[in-house]
Structures are given as C-alpha cells and as structure tokens.
Amino acid sequence: MAAFITFSFLLLIIIFVYRNSKRRTNKVKLPCGDMGLPWIGETVEFYKAQRSNQLFEEFFQPRMKKHGNIFKTKLMGSPTVVVNGAAANKFFMSNEFKLVVSSWPTSSVELMGKNSIMEKQGDSHRCLRSIVTSTLSVSGLTAMVPRMCGSIENHMQKNWLDREEISLYRSTKMLTFTIVLECLFGIEIVPETLFGVFERVLEGVLSPPVNVPWTKFARAKKARAEIEKVLVGEIRRKREAMEGGGEEEDDMLFSKLVAASIRGEITEEEVVDNVVLLVFAAHDTTSYAITMTFKMLANHPDCYSLLLKEHEEIASNKRAGEALTFEDVKKMEYTWQVARETMRLCPPIFGSFRKTITDINFEGVTIPKGWKVLWTTYGTHYDEKYFPDPMRFNPSRFADPVQAYAFIPFGGGPRLCAGYQLAKLNILVLVHYVVTRYNWSLVYPDEPILMDPLPFPSKGMPIKISPKCD
Numbered sequence: 001m002a003a004f005i006t007f008s009f010l011l012l013i014i015i016f017v018y019r020n021s022k023r024r025t026n027k028v029k030l031p032c033g034d035m036g037l038p039w040i041g042e043t044v045e046f047y048k049a050q051r052s053n054q055l056f057e058e059f060f061q062p063r064m065k066k067h068g069n070i071f072k073t074k075l076m077g078s079p080t081v082v083v084n085g086a087a088a089n090k091f092f093m094s095n096e097f098k099l100v101v102s103s104w105p106t107s108s109v110e111l112m113g114k115n116s117i118m119e120k121q122g123d124s125h126r127c128l129r130s131i132v133t134s135t136l137s138v139s140g141l142t143a144m145v146p147r148m149c150g151s152i153e154n155h156m157q158k159n160w161l162d163r164e165e166i167s168l169y170r171s172t173k174m175l176t177f178t179i180v181l182e183c184l185f186g187i188e189i190v191p192e193t194l195f196g197v198f199e200r201v202l203e204g205v206l207s208p209p210v211n212v213p214w215t216k217f218a219r220a221k222k223a224r225a226e227i228e229k230v231l232v233g234e235i236r237r238k239r240e241a242m243e244g245g246g247e248e249e250d251d252m253l254f255s256k257l258v259a260a261s262i263r264g265e266i267t268e269e270e271v272v273d274n275v276v277l278l279v280f281a282a283h284d285t286t287s288y289a290i291t292m293t294f295k296m297l298a299n300h301p302d303c304y305s306l307l308l309k310e311h312e313e314i315a316s317n318k319r320a321g322e323a324l325t326f327e328d329v330k331k332m333e334y335t336w337q338v339a340r341e342t343m344r345l346c347p348p349i350f351g352s353f354r355k356t357i358t359d360i361n362f363e364g365v366t367i368p369k370g371w372k373v374l375w376t377t378y379g380t381h382y383d384e385k386y387f388p389d390p391m392r393f394n395p396s397r398f399a400d401p402v403q404a405y406a407f408i409p410f411g412g413g414p415r416l417c418a419g420y421q422l423a424k425l426n427i428l429v430l431v432h433y434v435v436t437r438y439n440w441s442l443v444y445p446d447e448p449i450l451m452d453p454l455p456f457p458s459k460g461m462p463i464k465i466s467p468k469c470d
C-alpha cells in the first residue's frame with residue numbers, strides 16, 4: 001500500500017512538472033525544427049552522420065534548408081538549438097557565463113576531470129586561462145620555436161629517416177603529443193610511454209558513461225587512472241624540488257602550474273586535470289589540421305608551388321641544420337592562409353555545446369533556460385555570404401581580413417582556444433621541415449575521412465617520401 005501511495009505521489013509530481021514546463025514553452029515562440037523520438041530525439045541520426053564525417057551534409061544542411069539557420073532538435077536527451085552564422089556565433093560565444101555556459105557530455109567531464117579549464121567559470125576560469133596563456137606570450141613563443149625545431153628534428157631522425165613510406169597522421173599525432181609535453185609543459189616523461197594510454201582515454205570521451213568492464217568508457221577510466229598516477233608522481237617530485245630550492249619556476253607550463261599550486265592558487269587536482277585536458281585539446285586537433293593541410297596541398301599543386309617558394313626563401317637564409325626563429329615563422333604568411341583555408345573546409349572540431357542559464361531571446365525566437373545550444377563550424381564556414389564559392393579551396397581569400405565570428409575553427413569569446421598560437425606555430429614549423437626536406441606524395445589521394453569522436457583519415461594518410469638533395 002505504502003509503495004502504491006509513493007508511486008502515485010511521484011507520478012503526480014512528474015505530471016505536474018511536465019505540464020508546467022509544457023505550458024511555459026507553449027507560451028514562447030521556439031525555433032522551428034523536429035524534436036524526433038521521445039527522449040532520444042534525433043541522436044541516432046546525429047551519431048550516424050558524425051561517424052561517416054557527414055554531419056553537415058546529412059544532419060545540419062537538410063535541417064537548415066527546412067527550418068533556417070537556427071533550428072531545434074533533441075540530442076542525447078536534451079532539447080538543443082543548433083545555431084549558424086556570424087551573428088549567432090558572436091551572440092552565443094561572447095555571452096559565455098552571462099547567458100550560456102559550456103556544456104560537455106558526462107563522459108568527457110569524467111575523463112578530462114571536473115577541475116579542468118573547460119568546466120571552470122568566472123574567477124577560477126580566468127586564473128587558469130592566464131597561467132596557460134602566459135606561456136604563449138611573444139617571449140614564450142620566441143623561446144618555443146627552437147625547442148619545437150629540436151623535437152621535430154628528433155622525431156624525423158627516429159621515424160622518417162631511411163623510410164619510403166610513413167603514416168602522416170600517426171606521425172604528426174605522435175609528434176604533436178611530444179611537442180605538447182616537451183615544448184609546452186616541459187614534463188620529463190618519455191612521450192612514447194604515455195601516448196597509447198592517452199589514446200585509450202580519448203576513445204571514451206564521447207561514449208555512453210557506463211562504467212562496466214567491457215565498455216569503452218570503463219577502459220578509458222582505467223587509462224585515465226594510469227595517467228593520473230604518473231602525473232601525481234611528477235607533480236610531487238617537482239613540488240618538493242621547488243620548495244626545497246633545487247628548482248625554480250621557469251617559463252614552462254608544468255612549472256607554472258606547480259608554482260601556482262605551491263602558492264595555493266590552484267589545487268593538485270587542478271594541475272592533473274588541466275595537464276590531461278590540455279594534452280587532449282592540443283594534439284588531436286593540431287595533428288588533424290596538419291594532415292589535412294598536406295592533403296589539400298597534394299590536391300592543389302598550384303598552391304603547393306607558392307607555399308614551397310615561401311619556405312625555400314626562408315631556408316635559403318639559414319645554414320644547414322640551423323633552427324628556425326620566431327621571425328622566420330612570421331614570414332610564413334601564405335602557409336598560414338593555406339592552413340586557415342584547410343581548417344575552414346575541414347575543421348578539426350565541428351562545434352561545441354552550451355547550456356542556457358536563462359531564457360534567451362534571439363532573432364525573434366526564445367530558447368528556454370536549461371536547453372542546449374550547439375554552434376557549428378560548418379554552418380558558417382560553408383556559407384557563401386561569408387566565403388564566396390565556399391566549397392572551393394582558395395587560400396588567398398585569407399589575404400584580406402575575414403568578418404568577425406565567420407571563421408571559427410578555434411571558437412570565440414571567453415572560451416576562444418587558449419592554445420591557438422601554439423597550434424599555429426606547430427603547423428607552420430612542421431610544414432617547413434617536411435616541404436624543405438622531403439619530396440612527398442599521398443598514397444591514397446581519395447582516402448575517406450571518418451570521425452570517432454574527432455575526424456581522422458581512415459587509413460592514417462600514408463605518404464611516400466624521399467629526402468631532397470641539399
């Protein structure tokens with residue numbers, strides 16, 4: 001009897017809450033769109049399109065054609081409004097913390113850590129961001145260029161020398177991972193020992209958060225625990241050395257994070273979670289951007305000739321084996337146009353979710369409090385209003401300034417990518433080393449690109465290489 005009364009009571013509460021929310025949303029003008037099936041909404045269609053890297057063609061574009069640039073749907077149980085176009089990007093990105101907050105799936109938060117910058121707001125977000133960006137100031141970047149050249153030289157000696165074919169994607173992934181550890185953090189860990197463990201964590205970040213032994217999520221949690229153990233050991237060793245006067249705070253990010261923890265500005269957990277988050281944020285995105293830059297160059301020989309000329313000119317002013325400087329990198333203007341055009345067409349990140357913290361009125365529709373907002377790169381990057389003849393690869397369109405919030409591979413507003421400068425440096429310096437030292441060609445010019453959870457070339461983008469004569 002007691003169980004029956006409790007059940008009836010709960011049912012009444014659910015009906016009351018449902019009716020109330022229905023009445024509230026009935027009164028306002030919601031964006032057009034279909035919410036799909038109960039609870040799961042259009043999640044299956046979304047995941048299917050994502051897996052085959054057809055999110056724009058199969059999910060966003062048909063709905064934009066039917067409902068307009070702003071439409072509603074339901075994804076992973078949440079009512080969601082997808083927004084496209086520079087005005088919407090500006091509105092939602094710049095109103096972070098005021099009208100919206102970033103909103104990541106449970107599995108991503110569990111695996112990156114609740115203390116990572118992506119979960120922070122207000123003062124604690126500002127504090128962590130300023131530590132990260134302090135290493136990427138002009139003086140930080142100037143010091144980083146020769147270090148990066150060293151890491152690339154070593155990687156090429158070990159993995160490219162005397163080889164006729166390499167997987168460009170796997171090689172750049174390993175290399176960008178190494179660069180983050182060696183050049184950004186200055187952590188003394190052999191990168192190869194942790195690379196595979198990080199890969200296992202990544203496999204779980206968008207999987208259902210079910211922690212039973214055979215799931216991707218459980219494997220990822222175990223891998224995350226392994227990383228945590230290594231990092232805690234490194235943090236304590238560094239802390240002891242710094243407190244004992246054996247080591248001083250230097251310009252590397254790991255040292256700055258540990259110093260901030262000694263001063264009590266951040267906790268040990270915050271150091272661990274942010275190292276994990278930054279390694280992820282940095283290496284998969286950058287390696288995909290580099291790989292796709294080479295694919296675009298292979299398919300556009302006229303652009304490659306221009307780019308090669310730029311690098312040959314820089315190399316002609318260097319002695320054999322002399323490292324690049326930040327001044328040299330600044331001269332790589334056309335290469336940066338090529339890289340930006342590549343990221344416009346093939347963005348490493350398709351978009352990002354926010355959650356509304358109040359009812360929002362935007363362009364005549366209301367997005368109720370608690371709904372998700374998904375901004376997407378494709379919807380703006382492929383719009384001819386901002387980029388005429390949008391599907392054509394045309395790097396020189398970036399010779400002139402682009403409208404604000406129309407080119408958003410790095411996001412915008414308070415959550416603009418904190419590692420933007422590092423990514424730029426990494427792409428430009430690596431392109432220089434490859435094109436000045438090797439003749440190269442794609443093994444599979446039409447290799448399909450898949451997504452899980454980030455985009456990747458399905459065969460690892462093998463390239464044939466042969467060293468150039470000096």
Ligand code: HEM
Nearest residue numbers: 118281282285286289348352409410411415417418419423
């Ligand atoms: C081509 C390479 C990269 C791309 C395309 C990229 C893209 C992005 C995007 C779109 C966001 C915003 C996400 C949002 O609005 O929710 C973001 C944030 C972030 N990125 Fe990057 N990223 C790249 C490289 C890097 C690198 C090298 C680092 C490491 C230093 C990094 C660190 C971060 C961090 C810490 C954030 C969070 C910022 C915050 O919440 O305040 N990223 N990135």
